[in-house]
Each structure stands twice: as C-alpha cells, then as structure tokens.
Amino acid sequence: MKMNLKRLALISTAFVSLTGAVAAQQNVVWWDFLAGGDGIRMKALIDGFNAEHSGEIQIQATTLEWGTPFYTKLQTSAAIGEGPDIATYHLSRIPLAVDSGTLSEISDDDLAGAGISDADFTEAAVQAASVDGTRYAVPFDQHGLILYYNKDMLGEAGLLDENGLPTGLDGLENFDAILAQFSGDGKYGVSTPTGDRYRTIYSLFGQQGGTMFDEAAGGFFPTDEDLSKLTTAIEVVKGWVDKGYTPVQVESPAALALFTSGQAPFFIMGNWEIPTFVDLHAKGELFEWGAVELPTLFETKAAWSDSHAFVIPANAGKENDPEKRAAVMKVIAWMDQHSLDWAGAGHIPAFNAVRESAEFQALKPQSDYAGFADTAVFDPRTILAGPAAPLGDAWSNFINPATTGEIDPADAAEQMRDDLNSQL
Template sequence: MKQTLKRLALVSTALMALTHAAAAQQNVVWWDFLAGGDGVRMKALIDQFNTEHQGEITIENTTLEWGTPFYTKLQTSAAIGEGPDIATYHLSRIPLAVDSGTLSEITDEDMSGAGISDADFTTAASDAGKVDGTRYAVPFDQHGLILYYNKDMLAEAGLIGEDGLPKGLDGLENFNKILADFTKDGKYGISTPTGDRYRTIYSLFGQQGGTMFDEAAGGFFPTDEDVTKLTNAIDVVKGWVDSGYTPVQVESPAALALFTSGQSPFFIMGNWEIPTMVDLHAKGELFEWGAVELPTLFENKAAWSDSHAFVIPANAGKEADAEKRAAVMKVIAWMDQHSLDWAGAGHIPAFNAVRESAEFQALKPQSDYAGFADTAVFDPRTVLAGPAAPLGDAWSNYINPATTGEIEPADAAQQMRDDLNGQL
C-alpha cells in the first residue's frame, strides 16, 4: 500500500511539473512589415530568440505588407481584439496610432520588469515613442538620411582626411563649389533621387532650426519665418538641379546607378542602401566607398530620421495577462540588446549599450554616420505624419515638384502649409 501511495505521489508530482511547464510556456504572436534584407535579419533574430528561450517563450511571427495595408490591418484587428501581442511600428506614426486607440501604454513598470528604461535609448527616439509624456513604443533603431561618397574620387580631389573620411564638406557655399568642381565630363556633382528630395529638404529645414509643427502656435509652419526656412531648403536642392549638379528627374534606381557607376561622387539616400553597397563591393563591382552624416550646410547638424520600434496593440475585450505582458517585454528587451546584427542592414541601434559597444564602433561605415542618432529630425508629433500618411502626400505634391521647376519654392512652401493646416 505504501509503495502504491509513493508511486501515486511521484505521478502527481510529475503531472504538476508538466502542468507548470505548460503554464510557463508563452506563445507571443508577432506581426512585422519587414521584407528583403531587413526581413531576413529579423527572421534570424527571431529564430535565435526562440532557440535560446525554448520551453519558455516562442515568437510566432507573421510578415505583412508594408505601409497602409499593415497599419490598417493592425488598427482594425486591435479594435476587435484579434491583433498580435507585439508589432513593429514606425515612431513617426505613433500619434496617429494613439489617436485611433490602436496602442497600449507601455508603463515604467513594464520597462523595469524587462530590465530596461528610457535612459537606455537615444533621447530623440525615446521621446518620439511618447505622446503627451505617455510611452506607447520602445525604439529598436534609428534610420535616416546619410551621404554616400566615392572615396577614390574624393581622394583624387584632396577631400579625404588623415582619418580616411571626407573633409571640408560643411558650409553651403563651400559644398556647392565642391559639387561644381565635380560636375564636368558628363558627371554630376551629386545624385539626389527626385522622389526622395523632400528628406534632404526636411534635413536642411532642421539645420536652420525650423519648426514644422506646433499645435499651440498655429499648426504647421507656425510662423512666416518657418515658411521662409522651408523655402530656403527647397532653394538649395533646386539650385543643384538648376546648376546641373544633379539631374532634373531621376528616380531611386537610376540615382543609385549614377553613384555606383562612378558618375557622381556623392549620393544622398537613407542608410537602407548600405547592404547594396556592401554586396557590390564584395563582388568586386564597386569602388572604395563610405558613408557619413550629411554635411552641415546651415547653422546646425540635422538629418531626417525615423525609427523602427516595438508596440503592444490595445486588443479590445482581451483580459489583461500579466505573464503574457512580461513575456512580450522580455522579447522587446532581448531584441534591443541583440540589435548589433540588425545594424548590418545599415540601421543605427537605438539601444545605447549596443551603439556604444566596441563591436559597433568597428562596424563600418555605420559607426561613421551614427552621430545622426543624436541630431535626428523626426516627423512632427501629429496625426498627419508618418509613412503612408497625409504629410508624405504633401511632400510629394508640393516640395519634390518645386525642385524640378514645376512650382516656385516659395509657393510650394506656402501651399504645403495651407494644405496641411486645412487637414487638422
């Protein structure tokens, strides 16, 4: 009888252990919009996380179509309680997401429970994840506009310093002279894709200390001085076009080809083209090249930026689950702590410990332009901002055409102001 009771006790203990293990296992439903090289890198990080946390947490990931389809599906799914546990998001769209009730607040307690805090991230990205002081997103990276350069062409012109980086590029008059010197023999001084010129213009607007949006002061471009600063920024890029330093009309693939074929020493584009350059160089199909922060052509350093971040959808009708919440936060913290691999896509880790590590400092050219993380100009905090949002339409409708002579720069700036304020 004693032996029977002993065996029953052992079986009971085993069953309790199995029950506890089953309860401890958390399946975290994940949605992202990451395709191409970004998607491959993120999938590798998810696989690594799942391997390291086997029996504890499993990420069940799904990749959806970038842009409006992703954001619309997330909003509608959260509204009926069928959204994921975690999703990737652009920080520039946080105000719109909060306004629509799509996101759950991420509290200080959530952060501390995962061993992270605002102090672990760049101030610009951390602030961009909040609305009226309330946190709705945890930043993962910062991606922004940088200057790619042909090291061979710059070295021949005496524009490479002892540190191996470009020198003497700052100052509008000085930079324009450099572009003029390179614009000859069928070559262009700089390659700037027409459809992306607004990012350069917004960067130059930021370099003048312009304010794009202040709700209390009147909305978009609240003062006439701000409109003038936007006009000044347009004039710079239009001047490059008018002087023949860059083609009038050239879209991204052709603009990239101008640079990679050696027809232009400079290329202004986001850091997401870094993998393209790395691959071409590895194949022996590209000259010696590099990338640095945008030159400071006005008073301040500044460059357009956005961030991939992590959010927790506010799934309507779902009861709070403390263990699931802790698992989600553990996923977020782990991803940030392992974002060095993500930097291979050209992105700058928002997590300070990774960005300041010796491993990242050795990563070139990423560490050569990482300074833009501290001088980033994010989209203004408004529901009209972010990818696939009205602000992007305004840039395309008024500002890009102003660089090609379709609209006068001053008229474009004023029309953009009136259009956006009319939508508030």
C-alpha cells in the first residue's frame, strides 16, 4: 500500500511539473504590416525566435494591410481590449497614436528587464519614439532617403575614389555641375520619382536647419525664414526639372527603369530598393552599382527618415500581466539583437551593437550609407505626421506639383503651411 501511495505521489508531482511547464509558455499575439521582402525576412526572424524559445515564448503572428487599414484596426481593437500584445509601427505616427490612447508607455524598467536601454539605440530614433518625454516605442530600424549610383558611369567620369565611392558631390553647385555633365541626348543626371520628391525636399530643408513644426511658436513653418528654406528646397528640385537634369513627370517604376537602364547615373530613393538591385545584379542584369548618403548640398548633413518600431497596445480593460509583458519585452530585445538579418532589406539597424558590428560593416552597400541614421530628419512631433496621414497629403497636394511647374514654389510652401495649420 505504501508503495502505491509513493508511486501515486511521484506521478502527481510529474503531472504538476508537466502542466506547470505548459502553463509557463507565453503566447505573444503579434500584428505587423510587412509584405513583400520585408514580410519574408520578418517571418524568418519570427520562426527563428519561436524555435529558440520553444516551450517558453511563442509568437503568434498576423500580417495586416499596410497604411490606414492597419492603424485604424489597431486603434479600434485596442479601444475594446482586443488588440495584440505587440505590433510594428512607424515612429512618425507615434504622436497620433498617443493622442488616440492606442499605445502603452514602455518604461525604463520594461527595457531593463529585457537587458536593453535607450543607450543601445540611435539618438534620433530614441527621440522619435517618445512624446513629451514618455517612451511609447522601441526602435527596430531606420529607413531613409539615399543616393544610388552607377559605378561604371561615375568611374568613366573620374568621380570614384579608390574604394569605389563617389567623390565631389557635396555642395549645390558641385552637384548641379555633375548632373549637367550627364544630362542631354535622352539621358538625365538623376532619376527622381515625381511622387517621392517631397522626401528630397524635406531632406534639403533639414540640411538648411529648417524647423517644420513648433507648436509653441505657431505650428507649421513657424517663421518666414522656415518658409523661405522650404521654398529654396523646392526650387532646387524644380531646377533639376527645368534644366533637364531629371524628367518632369516620372513615377516610381519608370524612375527605377531610368536608372537600371543606364539612362541616369544617380537615383534618389529610399533604401527599401536595395533588394531589387541585389537581385538584378545577381542575375547579371545590372551594372556595378552602389549607394551612399545623400550629398550635403547645404550647411549640414540631413536625410528624410522614418523607423519601423515595436509598440505595446494599451488594450482597454485588460489587467496588467507582468509575465506577459516581460515576454513581449524579451521578443523586442531579441528582434533588435538579431536585426542584422533585417538589414538585408536595406534598412539600417537602430540597435547600435548590430550597426557597429564587423558583420554589418562588411554588408555593402548598407554600411556605406549607414551614417544617415545619426543625421536623420524624422517627421515633426505632431498628430498630423506619418504614413497615411495629413502631412503626406500636403506634400502630395502642394510640394510635388511645385517641382513640375504646376504651382509656384513660394505659393506651394505657403499653401502647405496654411493647410496643415488649419488642421491643428
């Protein structure tokens, strides 16, 4: 009888241990908006995390439609307590999300519990992740505007150094002279998609030290000097159009083809096109190419940037679960620590240790333009900013058309300012 009781006790102990282990696994509900190559890379990261943390933490991932549908669904779901445990987000949209009560604060203790801190990330991204000194996101990358170049064409013109990097591009007069050198006879100095020219203009505005938004000083472009700097930036890009250095109207696919066909030595676009060129070159369908930071045409380095980041929705009515939150933070820290794989999409890791690693430095051309992470110009801290937001509409309605001669640059700058201020 004693033997049976002892055996029963052992079985009971084993059962309790087994069920305890099962209960200890945290299932983290994840939403993202990542499609195409980004989606493939993120799925690989999620699979890697799940394999490494089997029985401890498992990510249950869902990919939703990018843009307004994603942000609207996240906001409405969080409001009724049915949002995910973690979501991807653009840092430029953080102020709007905070204003709508969608996001939970991420404290210093949250970061410390996962073994990370603000000091692990680029300063520009850390600032963009906070509103009024409160952190609501953890940066994952920085993506921004860069300059792609044709090594063959620049080499023949004597514009490459011993490392195959462009030389002599800084300064507006210098850069314009180089564009003129390659323009004519059906060719152009630079390919700039009409619909994306606002990013170049915002970068040049930042290079002049312009202030786009200051609520206390009056809102958007608060001084005449700021408005003048915006006008100057528009006139630079319009000048490229007027002088025949870039086509009047050319949208993204045609602009891409203009560069890949050798009709333009330069292409200004976001770093997300890196996989396209890598694939074309691997197939033997592209010349030798590279990518670097935008030239500094004015006083300081600056380039338009945004950041994919991780947020924790403020799910209304849900009780705080310290173990679940610790698991979410562990997911975030792991993703940042393994973001070298994400850099394959062209993005710059926001996590300093990865960006400064020998492995990343060997990654080309990403490490050649990684400097923009430290001089990035994010959207201003306003609820009107970010993808699929009023600021983007204003750029499209007023500034892009000014580069094609539809609106006078000074008038376009004023109309943009007045339109945005009317929505505050």
